Amino acid sequence: MNALEKALLIKELHQLTGLLQRQASSFYEIAKTKKRLKEIFELCDEPIFQKQILPYKALVQPETAARGFADATPFSQSFRGYFTDELDLEDVLYSSPESGWAYLHAPNKSWQIWLIPASGRTALISDWDSLDHTYAWLLEMQQHYACLLTDAEIEAAGSLQTAPAESALQHHLHLNGIHSEELPQNADPLVQPIDIDIDIDIDIDIDIDIDIDIDIDIDIDIDIDERTSASELKHNLNTNSMFAEAEAEAEAEAEAEAEAEAEAEAEAEAEAEAEAEAEAEAEAEASVPAATASSHSPESMQFSNMQALLHKLPLPDLQHSALYAVRLPDAPEITQQTDIVLHGAGFSTWQNHPVYIAEQINASGQFIKHLMLLGASTSLQAVELSQLLCAQYGHQLASVKEISLHALGQAWRQPDSLFKCSNEQAKTVWTNEHYHPFISSQAIHTQKFIQFDEQEADFTTPILLLEERQKIRVIHGEKRLALSKTEQAYPYLILYRRHGLNWQMIQSVISALPQPIHAAALYAAIQQHLPS
Structure with missing residues (x-):
């Protein structure tokens, strides 16, 4: 796919997204638009292009987009899933003893990442944002807490756990007088080589509704190497019996050790229970109300x-x-x-x-x-x-x-x-x-009536508002509002028309101040001109 074709597809994606967001679209138009979007997704299999279509895929196929995005990260094995219900997400995250992360999706708010940094800790929660922006937050938390293992680290830890099993195998071989060099290379010592020919025929039929029917016919032909003679098979059976005897001896030793450990643990538990009962009795005598409160766990x-x-x-x-x-x-x-x-x-x-x-x-x-x-x-x-x-x-x-x-x-x-x-x-x-107190973003009219140069803003900068005729309008805050389009609330300062203020007075004060103007400075200057 060349650059021109990609550009045309991106333009078409914008048009299709606009059609989906139009409330007046018919069900037929919506279905047709979604079908075309799916066709575009199938065409765009290059990794760099997948990133470009991610916002559109998240709109049409949110779960597929979230899981695909998570699989492409180095923390895919600690990803706990895609959720639309907060309670289900909490149950899954808190039920796992290991740290992990998951996506919470709300169509009217976009995406959140929930991160469990360690066992026994409550979740850290990102702001509502896009898939890639919330993942950037996850990377910041990972840099701060170093709580998630990468897939490579998890696989390395898993390979280390296989080492004791290999040591036990070498020990059994030594007991039976068998050297590892005598065994076929890269083979299980209990299994003789067998030539297996597997022919798999897969027929895939895809209908127009994107339903996939898969018919799998598997023909397996197993040919035992003719060179395996009767004497070799007999030798193998003898070897297997030697391994079985060694394993039986090891199991008997393990059972004896387990019984001894169980007896010791039972004695220790009995002593601990006796001590705990004595301490509980002493605490109950000292403070009956405290014991009553601690035993009560409401649901x-x-x-x-x-x-x-x-x-x-x-x-x-x-x-x-x-x-x-x-x-x-x-x-x-x-x-x-x-x-x-x-x-x-x-x-x-x-x-x-x-x-x-x-x-x-x-x-x-x-x-x-x-x-x-x-x-x-x-x-x-x-x-x-x-x-x-x-x-x-x-x-x-x-x-x-x-x-x-x-x-x-x-x-x-x-x-x-x-x-x-x-x-x-x-x-x-x-x-x-x-x-500064916060006001809901839904409560204000964001159009700025008087145009003037504002100082640069950050997220702590308040917006300056005027309440008039049951409406709340922006006097100062254009740059503050431009910082994010998804905020639920803004810090604010407010003036009231009922206190004798009007737009002509505000215009006069703005004209007298040097620009760019800070919201707090404009608020203080207007207050000085209010009727006493």
């Missing part, structure tokens, strides 16, 4: 009008009561947007305590998701537990706010309403340095 709870499942979080640094992740099987999308955690000590009384809402960010300052902490008895405890949870998730803590369960109401069900409720009704109990 479910009633949250709002839904039945919630509780999963104990493996937090090694937690010295007091356990923390439980609250999962809502009837509304799984909620826990994808907000981490809900219950403090075990407040299991029976959590409804009498405030709800603490924390904002989690990544190392660059981008908003990740909210954390709702239930059952914390004090704001100080809430901050400590929130920081611990953020560290385990690989996030950073931006703020912790306190609100009553009654005032929170049903705002936790939607991210937009949770932002609004936490910003307008909750009391701030802790923030990081240079903190």
Whole structure:
């Protein structure tokens, strides 16, 4: 395929993707478009071109794209799979004692990578992004934690495990007076060479619906080498019996050793149980409430009008009561947007305590998701537990706010309403340095009314907003918004039209300031011109 043909196919891919994203397309047009996309995927088998069509393949065949992408990485053997349900992903990741990673796919948010850096650790989670961008995040985590073994390292470790078996074989050969040089090279000493001719005929029929029917006819002709005489076969049988006797002796010795070890272990376990019982009795006498709390491990709870499942979080640094992740099987999308955690000590009384809402960010300052902490008895405890949870998730803590369960109401069900409720009704109990609250990206009109030169922005730069007539418009933030098109929320400063502000006044202030202008400087200058 030459460069011109590739360019034409790329252009066609753009057109086909546009057709798929049009809501007015008929079912026939959608089916026809997907069929043509599959034909293009089959044409493009060159590795460099596969990378170019990856975004389109992820749109049409997400699972195939994810698994193919993972197989091409040096960590394919630690890849745990493709998931669309967060609970299924957690079950698979946490059930494996080894570190591993997996893709979580949500069509409205794109992709996340979940990484278990070590046994007993909670998952590190990437931002929602494309397949290759989330994999770049995985490489950063690998550079930091060095937690995943490459395929080559796993294969090398597997080959080392075969060494003891080879040593045992040499030992048996020595016991029976057989030297390895007498055995055929590259052959099993228990098996004589046999010539096997295998003829395999495979007929593949592919119909138009991409259903594949495979008919396999296998004819196997086995010809034993005529040179194998009766005496040689008899010698082989004698040799096999010698091996069998040696193996029987080794098994008898192993059984005797195992029985002795089992007796020693039973005695040690009995002593340990006696010591544990004595310690438990002493602890029960010293503190009956503590023993009662530690023995109770809840599995479910009633949250709002839904039945919630509780999963104990493996937090090694937690010295007091356990923390439980609250999962809502009837509304799984909620826990994808907000981490809900219950403090075990407040299991029976959590409804009498405030709800603490924390904002989690990544190392660059981008908003990740909210954390709702239930059952914390004090704001100080809430901050400590929130920081611990953020560290385990690989996030950073931006703020912790306190609100009553009654005032929170049903705002936790939607991210937009949770932002609004936490910003307008909750009391701030802790923030990081240079903190700005976050506003949902869905709540603002991003078109900039007054054009002027802005200073360069990073993810911690706030956008400056004006609220007027139930709408929130951007005054300053064009460069901040351009940093990412997939963010859920932005740090912000806000002014209100009801305070006597209008666009003419804003234009006048902007004209008086040297450009480029920073959002904080413009905010301070406008405030100075507000009517007292």
